[in-house]
Amino acid sequence: MGFSLEGPVLEGALVRLEPLGLRHAADLAEAVEEDRSSYRFTWVPTAAEVKGYIESQLSRAAVGQMAPYAQVDRETGRAIGATAYWEPRLWPDGDGLCAIEVGCTWLAASAQGTGANTEAKYLLFGHAFENWAVARLDLKTDARNSRSRAAIERVGARFEGVLRNWSRSWAPGEDGRLRDSAIFSITSDEWPDCRAMLERRIADILASRRGGAQGDTRPVGGR
Numbered sequence: 001m002g003f004s005l006e007g008p009v010l011e012g013a014l015v016r017l018e019p020l021g022l023r024h025a026a027d028l029a030e031a032v033e034e035d036r037s038s039y040r041f042t043w044v045p046t047a048a049e050v051k052g053y054i055e056s057q058l059s060r061a062a063v064g065q066m067a068p069y070a071q072v073d074r075e076t077g078r079a080i081g082a083t084a085y086w087e088p089r090l091w092p093d094g095d096g097l098c099a100i101e102v103g104c105t106w107l108a109a110s111a112q113g114t115g116a117n118t119e120a121k122y123l124l125f126g127h128a129f130e131n132w133a134v135a136r137l138d139l140k141t142d143a144r145n146s147r148s149r150a151a152i153e154r155v156g157a158r159f160e161g162v163l164r165n166w167s168r169s170w171a172p173g174e175d176g177r178l179r180d181s182a183i184f185s186i187t188s189d190e191w192p193d194c195r196a197m198l199e200r201r202i203a204d205i206l207a208s209r210r211g212g213a214q215g216d217t218r219p220v221g222g223r
Contacts, residue, residue, distance in 0.1 A: 007067030
C-alpha cells in the first residue's frame, strides 16, 4: 500500500496544529505584520501575500509534496504561524515513508520564545516517528541563520554539515541566488531520548506559566 502525505490535527497544551486553510488567512495576516526582524534569512509573506501563500501551500499539498499546518494558540484560538511536513521520501519499494522534513516554519514575533515552537516540533516529530514510523526526520535552514540553527539544536536535532549552494535563497533581496544550507536530523534510534528531553522542556514551560499566573496577572509573552 502506497503512502499518502496527509497531516492530521495535532493537539498540544500550548498549540494546536491544524491543516492549513484559507480560514486561517485573517489571523496569519495579522501575525505576519508584527516585528519582522527575525525573518532576515527566510521568506515570510506580508499581510497582502497571505492568501496567495496559503493557496501555494495547498497546491503543494494537492500533489503530495507537503502537509502544511497553521499553528494555533490554544489560549486565544488564533493562528500565530505556520509549519509543515514536506519532501517525503519513501522506502525503495514504495511501501511506506522512510524520511520526511519538518520546515517552512515561522511564528509571529509575540509567539517566539513562548514554547510554541518547542511543542509544535514535539507534536510533528512524535507523529512522524510513532505513526508513520520514519527512520529519519530532516530539518534545514540557511547556514547564516544562527538564530534558526540554535532553535533547531534546542529541539534535539543533530547538526550534520553545510551543503554549499544547496537551494534557492529565501533571504529578502536575494532573488535568483543560491544559499548554503545547514542540515540537521533526528533518527528513529535518537527519538526516545529526544522525546524525553522535549517532554521535560514542555513540562518546565507549563510549570513556569502556572507560576507566573499565580504571581502576575499579565498574559505570558505580553508586551
